[in-house]
Amino acid sequence: MNWWKGLKSKISFREPLKKHTSFKIGGPAEFFIEPKDENDLRLLLIVTKKNNMPVLLLGAGSNILAGDKGVKAAVLKLNALSFKKISFKDSHLEAGSGLMLGQIVKAAQDHGLSGIEFLAGIxxxxxxxLIMNAGAWGKNIGDAVSRVKVMDYNGKVKVLKRKDIKFAYRSSSLEKFIILSADFKLSKRNKKEIKEDIKMLVQRRRGTQDLCSPSAGCIFKNPEGGSAGRLIDLCGLKGKTQGRAYISSKHANFILNQGGARAADVLKLMDLAQKKVKTKFKLTLKPEIKIWH
Ligand SMILES: Cc1cc2nc3c(=O)[nH]c(=O)nc-3n(C[C@H](O)[C@H](O)[C@H](O)COP(=O)(O)OP(=O)(O)OC[C@H]3O[C@@H](n4cnc5c(N)ncnc54)[C@H](O)[C@@H]3O)c2cc1C
Incomplete structure (x- = not known):
C-alpha cells in the first residue's frame, strides 16, 4: 500500500534537489513533500516513521549541498500558506517558519519595528x-527571538522559550525539532531609519560576498579567532577550479557553481581547502553547510 495515500500534502517523486538549493546542485529526493498544515505534517511524520522512511527538512536550500545521487528520504518543505503566516502584537512579530527572512525584515520595517535588520540579504x-542561528554583522537570529513553536518527530507540538534554547555560532539546540513558527521581540523605531540601515547592510553584503553565481554562502565556519576565507586565500586557492565548481576570487570561503557543477566537485574543493589549511596553519576547517548524501 502507498503510505502517502490519505495525506493532503503535495507530493512529487524523484524530484531533483538542484531545483530547490541555492547551489543548483543535487540529485533526486525519493519523495518531495509539501505538507498542507500542521496536522498533515503530524500525519506525515507518523506514516514515514511507520514505513522507515527518513525525513529531511528543507528551507530555502541556501545552506545545503545535496549529493549527486540524491537522497533516499522524504524531503519536507514547509511551503504551504499555513506555514507562512505573519502577525504583530505590540512590539512582537510572529512569523511562520516557511517565510523568507527578507519578508519578515520588510514586514517589521513597514510596522516601524527594529531588531532584525541584520538579517536583510540572508x-x-x-x-x-533558526536551525543555523544565521546572522551577520556580529548579530545572530537567536539574539532576537523570544519563543519558538516546534514539532518533535513524533508529531508533538510545543512552544520553547528563549531561555530553553541554546544558540551557538551557526548552530542551535533546535536541530532535533521541526520549526513551525517563531516570535521576535522588536523595538519601535522610525521606519525611514530602519529602511536606510537595511539598504546600507544589503549594499555592504554586495561588496563583500560573491553573488555572481549560485553558491551556498560560506562553506566553512570561521575557526576560533580567524577567518576561514582569509586562511583559504593565504593557501593560494582563490580561483581554483574543479569541474564546473570554483573557489571565488572575491571571497575564498565561497565555492561557486559556474553551471553544471556536481556535488563531488564541491566536496573535492572543500577537501583541498581543509588539507591545505591544516598543513599550513594546523587549523581544522569545519563545514558550515549541511551535506546531504
Ligand atoms: C549568497 C548567500 C549568502 C549567505 N549569507 C549568510 C550570512 O550572511 N549569514 C548566515 O548565517 N548565513 C548565510 N548564508 C547561509 C544560509 O542562507 C543560512 O544558513 C540560512 O539561514 C539557511 O536557511 P534555509 O531556509 O535556506 O535553510 P536550508 O539551507 O534549507 O536548511 C538549513 C538547515 O536547516 C534545516 N531546516 C530548514 N528548515 C527547517 C525547519 N522548518 N525545521 C527544522 N529544520 C529546518 C535543514 O534541514 C538544514 O539542516 C548565505 C547563503 C547564501 C547562498
Missing part, C-alpha cells in the same frame, strides 16, 4: 535560519 527561511 537568503534563508525563518526555520532554516
Amino acid at each position: 537568503p534563508g527561511t525563518v526555520g532554516g535560519a
Whole structure:
C-alpha cells in the first residue's frame, strides 16, 4: 500500500534537489513533500516513521549541498500558506517558519519595528535560519527571538522559550525539532531609519560576498579567532577550479557553481581547502553547510 495515500500534502517523486538549493546542485529526493498544515505534517511524520522512511527538512536550500545521487528520504518543505503566516502584537512579530527572512525584515520595517535588520540579504527561511542561528554583522537570529513553536518527530507540538534554547555560532539546540513558527521581540523605531540601515547592510553584503553565481554562502565556519576565507586565500586557492565548481576570487570561503557543477566537485574543493589549511596553519576547517548524501 502507498503510505502517502490519505495525506493532503503535495507530493512529487524523484524530484531533483538542484531545483530547490541555492547551489543548483543535487540529485533526486525519493519523495518531495509539501505538507498542507500542521496536522498533515503530524500525519506525515507518523506514516514515514511507520514505513522507515527518513525525513529531511528543507528551507530555502541556501545552506545545503545535496549529493549527486540524491537522497533516499522524504524531503519536507514547509511551503504551504499555513506555514507562512505573519502577525504583530505590540512590539512582537510572529512569523511562520516557511517565510523568507527578507519578508519578515520588510514586514517589521513597514510596522516601524527594529531588531532584525541584520538579517536583510540572508537568503534563508525563518526555520532554516533558526536551525543555523544565521546572522551577520556580529548579530545572530537567536539574539532576537523570544519563543519558538516546534514539532518533535513524533508529531508533538510545543512552544520553547528563549531561555530553553541554546544558540551557538551557526548552530542551535533546535536541530532535533521541526520549526513551525517563531516570535521576535522588536523595538519601535522610525521606519525611514530602519529602511536606510537595511539598504546600507544589503549594499555592504554586495561588496563583500560573491553573488555572481549560485553558491551556498560560506562553506566553512570561521575557526576560533580567524577567518576561514582569509586562511583559504593565504593557501593560494582563490580561483581554483574543479569541474564546473570554483573557489571565488572575491571571497575564498565561497565555492561557486559556474553551471553544471556536481556535488563531488564541491566536496573535492572543500577537501583541498581543509588539507591545505591544516598543513599550513594546523587549523581544522569545519563545514558550515549541511551535506546531504
Ligand atoms: C549568497 C548567500 C549568502 C549567505 N549569507 C549568510 C550570512 O550572511 N549569514 C548566515 O548565517 N548565513 C548565510 N548564508 C547561509 C544560509 O542562507 C543560512 O544558513 C540560512 O539561514 C539557511 O536557511 P534555509 O531556509 O535556506 O535553510 P536550508 O539551507 O534549507 O536548511 C538549513 C538547515 O536547516 C534545516 N531546516 C530548514 N528548515 C527547517 C525547519 N522548518 N525545521 C527544522 N529544520 C529546518 C535543514 O534541514 C538544514 O539542516 C548565505 C547563503 C547564501 C547562498
